[in-house]
Amino acid sequence: MVMPSFDILYSALRKAKRVPATKGIANIAKRERNRGAKQLDALMKELAVPLRTYLEKFPKKRSLHPYERSLIELTLGDGNYEEVLGRVDALRKKVVSVGKEHASLCAKSLSKREAEERLSEGMKKIEEMFNREGKAVEDLLNIAKTLRSMPVVDLETPTLCLVGAPNVGKSSLVRVLSTGKPEICNYPFTTRGILMGHILSSYQNFQVTDTPGLLKRSDEDRNNLEKLTLAVLSHLPTAILYVHDLSGECGTSPSDQFVIYKEIKERFCDHLWLDVVSKSDLLKESPVTFITEDFDDNDLELAKYRKSGPDGAIRVSLKSEIGLNELKGRVHELLRLQMARIQAQDTKEENRQVLT
Numbered sequence: 001m002v003m004p005s006f007d008i009l010y011s012a013l014r015k016a017k018r019v020p021a022t023k024g025i026a027n028i029a030k031r032e033r034n035r036g037a038k039q040l041d042a043l044m045k046e047l048a049v050p051l052r053t054y055l056e057k058f059p060k061k062r063s064l065h066p067y068e069r070s071l072i073e074l075t076l077g078d079g080n081y082e083e084v085l086g087r088v089d090a091l092r093k094k095v096v097s098v099g100k101e102h103a104s105l106c107a108k109s110l111s112k113r114e115a116e117e118r119l120s121e122g123m124k125k126i127e128e129m130f131n132r133e134g135k136a137v138e139d140l141l142n143i144a145k146t147l148r149s150m151p152v153v154d155l156e157t158p159t160l161c162l163v164g165a166p167n168v169g170k171s172s173l174v175r176v177l178s179t180g181k182p183e184i185c186n187y188p189f190t191t192r193g194i195l196m197g198h199i200l201s202s203y204q205n206f207q208v209t210d211t212p213g214l215l216k217r218s219d220e221d222r223n224n225l226e227k228l229t230l231a232v233l234s235h236l237p238t239a240i241l242y243v244h245d246l247s248g249e250c251g252t253s254p255s256d257q258f259v260i261y262k263e264i265k266e267r268f269c270d271h272l273w274l275d276v277v278s279k280s281d282l283l284k285e286s287p288v289t290f291i292t293e294d295f296d297d298n299d300l301e302l303a304k305y306r307k308s309g310p311d312g313a314i315r316v317s318l319k320s321e322i323g324l325n326e327l328k329g330r331v332h333e334l335l336r337l338q339m340a341r342i343q344a345q346d347t348k349e350e351n352r353q354v355l356t
Helices: 005-016 028-057 066-076 080-107 112-133 135-149 170-177 224-235 254-267 300-308 324-355
Strands: 159-163 195-201 204-210 238-244 273-277
Touching: 005 028, 005 112, 005 135, 028 080, 028 112, 028 135, 066 080, 066 135, 066 224, 080 112, 080 135, 159 170, 159 224, 159 324, 170 195, 170 204, 170 238, 170 324, 195 324, 204 324, 224 238, 238 254, 238 324, 254 300, 273 324
Parallel strands: 159 204, 159 238, 238 273
Antiparallel strands: 195 204
């Protein structure tokens, strides 16, 4: 938890002003400079300690799992996390430096009046500096809120990742397959982050992720939402449920979906995989054709895809409940296979460590 900078400052000032002089000092000037130095030292500590605690509690990015690093970079902006932590640390160092400087000056006062003036001056200087540069704390507070809003992902648990173009029905299927309850809307990038659900099968818990849709474009042109999807596939132990919509309802043509599908299938060919054609109740005898489509009539693989999707794809319809029982059975089987694969990899790694 990060406190707003105003609250930190108000609490520090209130506590510092209550600090009394050391008992037993009879000389008025000595007593006043002792009180002033102690109050400035207390203010410095009351401000610096919370900042130091935040710096210790927020994890260093290099110590995070690759998926967590990607999530932070894509959600907060590349380098923003470290930049804000750096500004908080710079503020802490300034508080310590200015606090010590003015406490020392106050301790050297020659009279009661001089000690009071230096105390007032030091308090004002620290307060102005903290107000001026306290935005670093507000930025850290916003980062903390963002991090807390991210889904809790078990980095070792088998995960079913739903992938496809925007609006193909991934969110609807997550609601059917798991405990996840993503918002169902009909516009591009409905899924504005990684949404999590869970499946219980054979007394084992599995994760389900609903990811932002992918568009037909190069990695250099992808936005951060699309890159989040690729980060999940790259860094988590995922089995892929790839969703196709050939009905013309999603806004991405079947030809473009085919290109996206081929690219992702080739890139993540080592993942366990299941294809689903959604909204099957809307499919017509003749494939849907978009005015903007540019495809080769002689491409038999594309022609077949536009009509019925990839070989072995399960046809489902939430409206008519077509194929849902088969899909659930295949998903549970896929996740059990993913669990077995992870356990085999863990055993292999343990054996390798024993041998070395």
